[in-house]
Amino acid sequence: MMPVLGVGGIFFRANDPDGLSAWYREHLGIGAGCAAEGTGPVDEWSWTVQGGPLVFAPFEAGTDYWPADQQFMLNLRVSDLDGLLDELRAAGIAVTVDPSWDSPETGRFARVNDPEGHPIELWEPPPA
Numbered sequence: 001m002m003p004v005l006g007v008g009g010i011f012f013r014a015n016d017p018d019g020l021s022a023w024y025r026e027h028l029g030i031g032a033g034c035a036a037e038g039t040g041p042v043d044e045w046s047w048t049v050q051g052g053p054l055v056f057a058p059f060e061a062g063t064d065y066w067p068a069d070q071q072f073m074l075n076l077r078v079s080d081l082d083g084l085l086d087e088l089r090a091a092g093i094a095v096t097v098d099p100s101w102d103s104p105e106t107g108r109f110a111r112v113n114d115p116e117g118h119p120i121e122l123w124e125p126p127p128a
Helices: 017-028 081-090
Strands: 074-077 108-113 119-124
Touching (some): 017 081
Parallel strands (some): 074 119
């Protein structure tokens, strides 16, 4: 029996933790005080997420899947990629899309960076 139930938190260093937290809440609806649709009331300390797949995958140190100067890339599962991309672009956030990233088996992808340069991959899984 494995006692691990899931990811309990994502922690990383930031030059402006309060400002970066506000950016994630405003533009992506994630972080303390946020709750995904259908997950119940908001909790001031946590972000309540919908259940679903989570990929845990160490990559080779020399990967070019995200910038070499970053130790990690955050991947966020989304339900309406096009709608989110429209909102991000309207807010002046640069969005990168590449049709070669998408497939019927894995879904659709786009990328943005937070204000401190951390790469974020947005993933819309294929319809069930």
